[in-house]
Amino acid sequence: MKNTIAPLRQEPEPEVDRDKQVTLETWHSLDGKQTALDDGRGKLVIAPVGPGVTSADLGTAPVTPEEMISRIGASIDATPASAFDEAHVTRQERIFLTISSLLSGQPLAADARAALFRALPLIQGVAVKQGAVDAAGRHGVAFVYTGAYERSEIIVSAQDYRFLGTYGETVADRTFDLPGGATHTVKAGIPVAWTAQLAAKVVGKPGARP
Incomplete structure (x- = not known):
């Protein structure tokens, strides 16, 4: 998987630099449980993904928008709060952010991906924004969730609704x-x-290219 991101402007500040882009290559197992990333020195670092729902969890019938929300919500409810969890982030926002993470970083079957897209309007608080732009400069439509401190966008193509990117x-x-x-x-x-x-x-293995 190849992604372009705007890098942090200056650590530890959270602001990203929209005038710069960095391209990353990552590899993800088909069950969604492992990911691999080049460490910048030519060595692959393979790590487990989780805790949380994976593409394997979403592939079991029935694959419907309602079932996607139910499974993701159950995973969130069953995951113990960590020191990084913040009380102001609502359950609806967590579901939205989980879908964003799944779409951007998990290999999903076509029916599961479609069900996730259709699930977004069912989340209370989600709005639609026209004229969204991803980090590659492509224009699309965004599903938007505005929380107490942050607005998150999932950007899709207005023509075929394929996933383009994210903005926060x-x-x-x-x-x-x-x-x-x-x-x-x-x-x-x-x-x-x-x-x-x-x-x-x-591809056949981590590090391989098509």
């Missing part, structure tokens, strides 16, 4: 506590994610 932007100022009693405020209107999926092909 802060929608409210947010102040974080830092060690030593200091604080840091992330302002509203900052882009925090911008991606484009350029290609997805089936």
Whole structure:
């Protein structure tokens, strides 16, 4: 799978630089349980995916929009909260973000992919935005979920509804506590994610190219 992303402008700030693009190649097992990435030195790093729902979990009949939401919701409910989970993120937002992650980083059967797209309008709070643009400059339509602090977009082609990429932007100022009693405020209107999926092909093993 080949993706273009906007890199972070300056760590540890969450803002991405929309004037720059980095192209990454990743490999994903067909069951959705492993992923591989070049470490930048020519070595493949293979890691498990999870916890959470995978493409294998979504392929069992019935493959319907309602069932996709049910299975993803059940996975979210069954996953213990971690130190990184934030209380302001609603269950609906988690379902939306999980679908975004599945579409952008999992090999999905055609019926499961179609069911996920059809599930998006069923999520309370999801809106449709015209004129969305992915990190490769392609124009499309976006499914949008606006949470307490961030707006997330899943961008699809207006012609054939294939997945194009994602976009995320802060929608409210947010102040974080830092060690030593200091604080840091992330302002509203900052882009925090911008991606484009350029290609997805089936190959025989991690590291192989079509």
